[in-house]
Amino acid sequence: MTDTINIYVEQDNGERIALEAPTDMGLSVMEVLKANEFDVQAVCGGMAICATCHVEVLQSGELPEMNDDEAYMLETLPHATESSRLSCQLRVNPELDGLVVRIMPEA
Template sequence: MKDLINIYVEQEDGERITLEAPTDMGLSVMEVLKANEFDVQALCGGMAICATCHVEVLQNEEELPEMSDDEAYMLETLPHATANSRLSCQLRVTPALEGLVVRIMPEAH
């Protein structure tokens, strides 16, 4: 099993920044974004109650785990939510997320 996967963060200009994420530490995508100094507030610390880690999944959405009721409820309250919106704190880094592409949404700033 591979210990690192690549996650991509698409910028407003379309540029994609590659992040390496360990799959053996139980990290969330939100924690990987913060560790790489992306401007994600994550005020609730990963409890799915603030939506300040909102991302839009642009690629590999079919590999994501099913959304919890709490996550779905929070996303319903967001003005910029899309069909592919997720809370990055609820996405655990696993080998299945290799190649995941996300865009950090306005609520996360």
């Protein structure tokens, strides 16, 4: 088993930027995005109470179930789609290898 996975961030022009994420550190996708200097506010620090790490999942393997806090926050967002998630609630693990996300606007 590998110690890293690839996560891709799709830009507005369709280009996909590959990020390598370690699977053995308990990081969230939000933390990986911030570490790679993507513009993700993450004001609440990963507590699922601000929604400033909102992403649209374009392609994925098995995603974890959404908890009630995440679902509630997503319901309040004007740009939420059926494939929206809070990146702070997605923990990096081997099942996320190949995940493709688009960072969504805050307003």
